[in-house]
Amino acid sequence: MGLVLWIAPLIAVALSQFAKKARTLHAISIGVSLVMLVLAGYCTHAVMVAGELTYTIFNGLFLIDSLSIIILDIVTVIYFLTSIYAIGYLQEEVRHGKISSEKLRLYYMLMYVFLFAMVVALTVSNIGIIWVAIEATTLASAFLVGFQNDHNSLEAAWKYIIICSVGIAITLVGIIFLHLSSVDVIQSGDALKWNVLLSEAKHLDEPVLRFAFIFILIGFGTKAGLAPMHTWLPDAHSQAPSPISALLSGVLLNSAMYAIIRCLTIVNKNSGDSQFAGRLMIGFGLLSVLTAAIFILSQKDYKRLLAYSSIEHMGIIALAMGLFTPLSIFAGLLHMMNHSLTKSMLFLASGNILQKYNAREISKIQGLLKTLPITGTVFLLGLLAISGTPPFSIFGSEVNVFISVFNADQAGLGIVLILLLAIIFAGIAATLFRVFFGSADAGQVQPGETNLPGALAICVLLIAIVVTGLYLPDGLKDLFIAARQIVLGG
């Protein structure tokens, strides 16, 4: 049943081959995303009951536990909302003759491949396959990034594919050494399986493992957008069509981070403490937040700004994971969810803005609240949420991160972190708040929402982040706690 998760996107690819009209394409995409959502729900249920879900075929290659199911749920939910949004978005694009219906099919097929790769990455037990899948996501999304096929998007795509491929290649080195560290312990049958590696962690060859972790961290870190490997991210996220940006920021970064967390778990269990790996994670995390702060302070392009804020939040997550205390891990996982929902909401909203004003420069946008009442409001609240303002969900997880930092007697680190976040807020306020006020020159912009499905989608996301700001369903909380247990090493 869970295996349908792998099959469904492939079927969708096949179907969209034969689809004639745009409407059918949209229908297929909604259908498949709905199927994925249902399946994810099923798996979640199964995992909640059994703790993990696996099948005997491919000797247990398919394996989901609470950690992966959380990310998987995020993926499917955001993918679903994005595909709702995409309908309106793409229709608008087609209406303006920006893309032909042929390209529409290509878009959807690439989307399915992207989805497939991502789901595979989250549901397999073999780190090697995870690597393959994540590389595949790069390849699938490279064209999506360059979808507009103008100078900038092409440049972005090129940088994206080059840097990410290199990064992922480096990961491969790490995985080789990971394998090397386990050859004499684990028989070749379940080599590189993270569950086996985890259970055997104590017997792995420590120096090799550490060596491996360096490369894995840098490699997957490149994909997760940790500074200084983040450089592809602002370009790709700002140039990609907004639904893609939403997926990249809300989903792809998480699955890369997921892979890192898996390996982190193994390394820490192997060495018994989080000294070595923790330091690296915290270092990269803090560096990312710092970079984001520098870049946000004087940002001229709102999509880039959002991209940098993704870097910031990935940094926070990495930092939380690096601390490796129960609280910090819980907070980090929570932050992954909150950030994904909020950021994808923002990117979707920015897509509406881009289509309306057809300008990326902040300076060219005015009177947003008047022009796009719904999108504008959501965008404004989203900005507040992303910069950690109560009562939105990100505040909750950020505060928990802070607390765990101070709890670990890292007062200095905590102070730096808090101040950097304050600076980032100041930056966002200073650069971006001006777009909401005043009134757009009636010449080229006429008020009114164009993308109604999109408006619906972002509203759903807004409600989600407001609710999760103060409340978590018990089931979800149990999942997070189980996941925390897993990260802590079972």
Add this chain to the structure above:
Amino acid sequence: MSTITYLLLQIVMIILLAPLVNGVIGKIKALTQKRTGAPVLQMYFDLHKLMQKSAVVSDVSSWIFRVTPYIVFGTAVVAAMLVPVSVRILPDSIPGDMIMLFYILALGRFFICLAALDTGSAFGGMGSSREVMISSLIEPSVIVVIFTLGLISKSTSVFIIMETMAQRGSSFIGPVTILLFLAMLMILIAETSRIPIDDPATHLELTMVHEAMILEYSGRHLALMEFGAVIKQMMLMTLMVNIFLPLESFVTVAGFPGVALSLLIYLGKMLVLTVIIALIEVNTVKVRFFSIPNLAALSFILAFLGFMQYFVLGRS
């Protein structure tokens, strides 16, 4: 009981004698200038005449303009009630706090300044603007003087301060008191708008401050204004003489004769102070408006030095 007698005494001594001071000052100035000068009681005649005249009121002005004279006069009188002419008769139920004394005067000043602006004439505005500057510059030294006196007598109540000074007997002349006296003298001059701060006799827009504010007034309003001003002056002078020249210790007899004697002494002291003020008026000229800050600063420095002296000389 004592309160009633006190009030009566205050009314008689301060309010009724207030215009006389101006008369005396005027006379002394005239004599020093080899003139006969107006009679000492001139101001009484003026007030009487003014009270009978009908008032001319600007059509621009509002009720503020009309009520101000009463407020000014009222506050002056109330203030006068708080400053005993003799420490032998003190009220038991009137709290006379020295800070409050100046804040009561502030009420009057507030309304004078408003009334000056009420008629929409440039003179009024000029006057009140200048008045505000002078008063706010002199205020710090007032408070320092009050605090220092208060520290000496462990209270900021006028009565207690006067009593303590009186009990200190002949040792009243000391560095602290002298410095404070000089500071207070400047405050007095500033508050009563006399030379060198302001010239009550002039009506030249370059120089006038207080006169500019009451320029629009006439008839009984003017009378009340003038009267209020002299009461205020009388009150401040009383304050000074009873604090800085406490000759009570020379009065040995008790009871009514004692009171009478101390009142006589009080009149004597007042005469002395009047002469001092008159001589200052004669021998100095009105300073440039923007040198008034220097005078204010000087008075503040004096008061501050007095304060320092108090601590340096160990609570002398």
Add this chain to the structure above:
Amino acid sequence: MEHYLDLLSVLMLLSAIMLVSHKRIRSYIRTFRLQAILIAVIAGFMGFESLMTEGSIDILVICVIIIALKVVIIPMLLHKTFANVEDVVEKDFYLNIPILILMSCVLVVFSYFTLSGISGLASGHVNLQVVNAFSVILIGFFFMISRKKAIGQIIGYLVMENGIFVTAIFSTHGMPFIVDIGIFIDMITAVLIMGVMVVQINEKFDSININNLRNLRG
């Protein structure tokens, strides 16, 4: 036969350094093919050995794939893609060739220094081979940075991949089979996509000089 492998690994390294010293795109591709052949040989050796000892033909299969992919297909694709610019001499480097070569030697030393700390690859032979292979990775990476044209990046990426593969095969006699297959599929698609993009870049910017791609900054 270990010393054969040593020899081959050293040849690998040499080929990598040779690559750094080249200036023409055609010679890039030629050198890459040479390196691919070396890898194929190594894989052949290893595969033969493992066939003898364990009776598994995984590595031989992979050897075949390598020959098919790296020796035949990819160079062909590259030739096709860069047909029009093959003979252009790449002039402007960030650093001149001798210094580049010197730095790649430094990289070899560095990788020896860093790897020598790892007890996991204790026995000297493996150590030597792994060090060589690893240096190939670093040099490939370095090559990517040192060349300004798109082809430079692609070749460098491929060389990295070679190095990684050899490292894998030297240190652990290959990854699990399925992983290897996946890796190859990814690699070929990656190269394909890069190729396509190079074509697009070429027609958009009418040059494959990556330095022109600098609109997105800050």
Add this chain to the structure above:
Amino acid sequence: MGMFESDSLLCLTIIIYMTAALVALVFSGQQRISILLTQGLCMLAGLSGAASALVFLLSKEEAFHLNLFSSPIPFLSVDIAFDGLAAFFLLVLSMLVFCVSLYSIGYLSHYIGNRNVCAYQILYVLFILSMLLVFVAGNGILFFMAWEAMAIVSYFLVVFESENPETRKAGLIYIVMTNVSAALVLVALMLMYQYTGSFDLSHSAEQIPGNIKNVMFVLFLIGFGTKGGIAPLHVWLPRAHPAAPGPISALMSGIMIKTAIYGLLRFLLDYLGAGHAWWGYVLLALGIFSAVMGVLYAFISKNIKRMLAHSSVENMGILFIGVGIVLVSAAGGAKEVAALALMATLLHCFFHAIYKGSLFLSVGSIHFATHTKNMEELGGLIKRMPVTAVLCLGGALSIAAIVPFSGFVSEWLMYQSIFSSFVLGQAGLNILLIITAAALAMAAALSAGSMIKLYGISFLGRPRSSFAESAVEVPKAMNAGIGILVSLSLLFGLFPRIAVNLLNGIVSDLLGVPIKDQLTGNVLLVSFPLHINQNAISPALALGLCVVVVLLTLLFLRGIGGKYSQRIYGTWDCGFKALTPRMQYSGRAFSKPIKIVFRMFIKSTRELKLVGDAVYHPESIEYNVKTESALEKNVYLPFIRGVSALSEKLKFMIQTGSVHAYLLYIFAAVLVLMLYNRVN
């Protein structure tokens, strides 16, 4: 919990506020109804809030905790701790809210049709609610959440009339400064957690080591000081408060900046327990600085709302002086003095909220009637808006600390507490105290001056523009709102004992020394037989005397001069016969002398343009003076420029756009980490 106990009333209040927000949302269609309902509900909530506070303060209940909601997310829970301090600030808030909402019913009428009333009202309610939560928050995180919410919501209210770019700039400065300061507060709270292991504000702070306490003090000082607009962190205040709509500026100046005082008292005095004397010294110094700075700028500003905003800075300075004395004397062990100073501080909070609220509201009425905030375009309003004029005069007298209004009482208590703290008798402190007193005196005189300017220029004389010419009296609801505040101010001015008795419990809670037994005399009389001075004031008596005197005078005059007769005639014009409004003294001219005297603090650039040929016979002369704060010019602007320039520079240094550079970063990262791994 019975119906009329403070805890149930408190919950009721919160519920009513929530319903108010809901109602505003539901009735967004019919704006008139929604205004009536929402503001009405707010008034109701104000009443019940005040009731809860009063019940608590009068019945001397024990402080209580309520856990309204606790989230599955760790550390996020709405638990309320209600003690005397909270009750007091709740009381102030509720009284103000009641009057402001009453006022708003009239004020909002000119939003109907041209503004989003629904959004405004929801924000308004949320603003009040967040402040309420700040006061009753039981744990640090909730406190911070409420604090942050307050900042954000108030930001949106500040920029509500956002068509004016100045407003947006003000909003930006406000949001940035307030958030950075909030971050500092958060750091302090985190430190608190790190050492005590709990965010509970009633938890003891013993485990916190001394140096950390000092760090926390500095953090709290900057954090709360910025919120309270204490100089030199006040730059946002004179911009934001004038920019906001009338009722909002009343709330902001009236109560929001007081949250800073609440924070200081709550954390420094209640939580950290007074601590060192130097904390007090710092507060004193800051207080003096902002009192003088604030009043100077208030005096010279010609925008009526900005003048009031500056005067808020001054009053925050006075409050800081009060807190400073509390800390100094508490650290010095002179509990009575501390109690006296605390009482003075609380009273000043209370009264300033009342009269500053009334002033901002009446200035709002002026803006409502004339659509200008510029003093130089006003004048003669006393004839056109008689009621507003009377009410505004009341407010002006109160803030000028003039007998018999409430301003004087707290001012006098301030003087007395300064005077009392000489018992501590340290040379340095004595000097500082006497300077404080002098500064306070000058500030009081100057603020009286600025009120004379405000009132005289805008209400008296002749109208200086057509706006003022055509002004009409504002709706009754507005004047009613102001009226209540002014009469409260007069009431407490005449009978200060009421307020003092009310607050006595708080003082004894916080310092263990009830101030009550230092009070003697009847209700008319507040006197403090402290062991160093027995002083007394009785405003009521003074007023009574004054009235009697005036009546007697009237009789006397009647006796001498006969019936009063007057002749209406033009103002004296030197026979020139053509006085125009432009010949009146302007606001700028009024404040010129002070401006010249204090020129070292006030940077003003003037430009004189002679139109026409010769210097001797110009056709017309244009004279323009621009006054700006030396602080902003020399400190803030350069800083901001520097930061943004740096960011610009680094941006292009790092994100060069060259893929080679990017690869190089990764390469470098690999090499560095390998080295790192090798060397340890």
